[in-house]
Amino acid sequence: MSADKYEVIIIGAGLAGLSAAYKLAKAGMEVVVVERGDYPGSKNLSGGVLYSRILDQLIPDFWEEAPIERYITNYLTTLMTPTDYVNIEYKDQELAKPPYNAVTVLRAKFDRWLAEKAEEAGAMIVTGVKVDKVLKEGGRITGITTGDEEMLADVVIAADGINSFIAQEAGLRGEIEPAHLAVGAKALIELPQQAIEERFRLEGNEGTAYAMLGDATHGVAGGGFFYTNRESLSIGVVMRLDDLVKEKVKPFEVLDDLLRHPLVAPLVKDGTMTEYGAHLTAEGGVHMVPSQLHTDGMLIVGDAAGFTINSGLVIRGMDLAIGSGMAAAEAVLEAKERGDYSAAALSSYQRKLDEGFIMKDLKLYAKAVDFMETDRLYKNYAPLANHLFGRIYNHDLSPKEHLWKSVLGSVQESGISWLDLARDGIKGVRAL
Structure with a gap:
């Protein structure tokens, strides 16, 4: 030897x-x-x-020689139901200038x-x-x-x-606790550069990154992600392992449904899937260090x-x-x-x-780990947000109601108590 x-x-x-x-x-x-x-x-x-x-x-x-795909200038947070979605978008063109804040690779x-x-x-x-x-x-x-x-x-x-x-x-x-692990299922879809820039309203090397909550994971603790590369799109879901087992959900079925969602389907249309797989990821934050x-x-x-x-x-x-x-x-x-x-x-x-x-x-x-265990984040808040905006924008010739009444009605129909809403709000502020 x-x-x-x-x-x-x-x-x-x-x-x-x-x-x-x-x-x-x-x-x-x-x-x-x-x-x-x-x-x-x-x-x-x-x-x-x-x-x-x-x-x-x-x-x-590093950007002068590294194989960078795009510089992220657009961030979107999506609250998703099976048929609808609410996007919160932030765009900053300064992020497309060196020193770059975030890149896709x-x-x-x-x-x-x-x-x-x-x-x-x-x-x-x-x-x-x-x-x-x-x-x-x-x-x-x-x-x-x-x-x-x-x-x-x-x-x-x-x-x-x-x-x-x-x-x-x-x-x-x-040994790592199951609650500190998640399963990620991911796909890479090739599209022409011009199509990506047109569909995501990008110029040059600008890029977009989505964080998706709600039906993106079929209500399982976790979230979906979606971002642009130069000539491809990366999309996937990350679901906490213990919740995945409890809900008896299959990651690839969730990803397939996400690819068919009204938000995603037009953006990946005519693309060619070149990668499709799953792997374990860490979710425990400082608690698993x-x-x-x-x-x-x-x-x-x-x-x-x-x-x-x-x-x-x-x-x-x-x-x-x-x-x-x-x-x-x-x-x-x-x-x-x-x-x-x-x-x-x-x-x-x-x-x-x-x-x-x-x-x-x-x-x-x-504290984000505990906050992200709240079931309402994945099962209740996306329907609540979509229902509220539906009440605001739907003009069916019946008299419109005050915005506050729309909020009250949407919260009531969501099944979330005001006490839970307040608790989640405080918990979220402390965690994030």
């Missing part, structure tokens, strides 16, 4: 692992990234919305680009290799095993995603550490992954200066997370 020795081994070539690899390699450290997929990004479905200002900190002016392209940047900086990326377990000596992580080979390192960074068995094996994380993110010889980053935020209006994960990878790299560089990779030496990682936007934002939205 042979054993190669490196300064840093990173498990997983996602955004967190590659960001750490790039920063460490740029600083001159010997880094190897071990990726189970055939290439970086091969295990990702389509892509997503990346809140990209953190990427500009890692690679200044296709991960198969984007991750490969970031991997190339890491390789240019000096990192080694090995693909098609499955890590079997971590090596320990005297309670310290000293490397990994892959098949019949051992790879030794001063420090290991676990960036192997939501199901990180490496973090569990190292004793940093236990382990109390300790490092140990002797190891740190965990990105999804492996549970770094995701779902406020109902915004879903974030990629920016937290990049930020955590950068923070981990900075902690490793400081540990190298001291020649000490113990848990105490690597503890600056936690401090950097606490002082930066990652833990501050996770803690800010700590």
